[in-house]
Amino acid sequence: MAEQAIAVDAQARHEGVCLDDRPQFRVQLARPADDVAVVTLEGEIDLYTAPRFKEALGQGIDEGARYVIVDLSSVTFVDSTALGVLVGGARRLRLHDGSLVVVAGLDRIRRIFEIAGLGGAFAILPTLDDALAAAR
Amino acid sequence: MNELVTLEIPAKAEYVVLGRLALAGLVRERRFSADAVADLKLALTEACSNSIRHAYDHDKGQVHLSFVASADRVTVTVRDQGGGFHEDDIDCPECGSVGVKLSEGGMGISIIRAVVDEFRLDHPESGGTILTLTKLCDA
Numbered sequence: 001m002a003e004q005a006i007a008v009d010a011q012a013r014h015e016g017v018c019l020d021d022r023p024q025f026r027v028q029l030a031r032p033a034d035d036v037a038v039v040t041l042e043g044e045i046d047l048y049t050a051p052r053f054k055e056a057l058g059q060g061i062d063e064g065a066r067y068v069i070v071d072l073s074s075v076t077f078v079d080s081t082a083l084g085v086l087v088g089g090a091r092r093l094r095l096h097d098g099s100l101v102v103v104a105g106l107d108r109i110r111r112i113f114e115i116a117g118l119g120g121a122f123a124i125l126p127t128l129d130d131a132l133a134a135a136r
Numbered sequence: 137m138n139e140l141v142t143l144e145i146p147a148k149a150e151y152v153v154l155g156r157l158a159l160a161g162l163v164r165e166r167r168f169s170a171d172a173v174a175d176l177k178l179a180l181t182e183a184c185s186n187s188i189r190h191a192y193d194h195d196k197g198q199v200h201l202s203f204v205a206s207a208d209r210v211t212v213t214v215r216d217q218g219g220g221f222h223e224d225d226i227d228c229p230e231c232g233s234v235g236v237k238l239s240e241g242g243m244g245i246s247i248i249r250a251v252v253d254e255f256r257l258d259h260p261e262s263g264g265t266i267l268t269l270t271k272l273c274d275a
Contacts, residue, residue: 024153044153044156046149046152046153046181046185047149047152047181047184047185047188047189048149048150048152048153077156077174077177077178077181079178079181079182079185079244079247080182080185080243080244080247081185083243084243108170108171108174111171112178112247115247115250115251116243116246116247
């Protein structure tokens, strides 16, 4: 279970160790600074995998991160479930004067944000380096 | 000549990927750009997810998928026998460029409308919901 993995690997998580190695989808939570969390995803995010994404994002916020980067650079597919998780996370962060930034390199992924009218809901940057630089 | 592929999956999230795989196989030799295939996969996923979430409350029933490929288009039909949903329950005209709710869920139908060439939502007298999605082949 992903929940158990997160609880057991609390120390490993801070070192950027993978939390979920199921085929097609991986999610990783790293904390490069006290108020910064990076959620890195790989594979496809849909109704099946989005709960694990939501859990990792929620854990980063619960632990005090106020600037959360969601790195979709290695994501090949997102649907409205994934967008919903992002919107929910951004709302939670705004309540704490925080912000959520999405890293999306593929035009195909960025286009889905535009289709859904979410272009202005949070910043979408091309690289993780850009997002980390913005956090400083 | 039309070619028909059918697939029936349990109304569970883990099976939606099978619809995407079937679709990818069907369109592989057709005149679709990578973006068009991605659009169709997205629309199919949204349709299946709607059936699972709204019709069956995640874990009951079956979702019937059919794919019809012709010379100039692919039509995907997603049918369930559940309680269903209605477009009016989902669209939110004041939110976003295609009328989506900025919340978890609720974006599916709006996204489908945006990425396919033809879309139809039917509630047959026999019950359930039928979503019909058509994407034209690229020129």
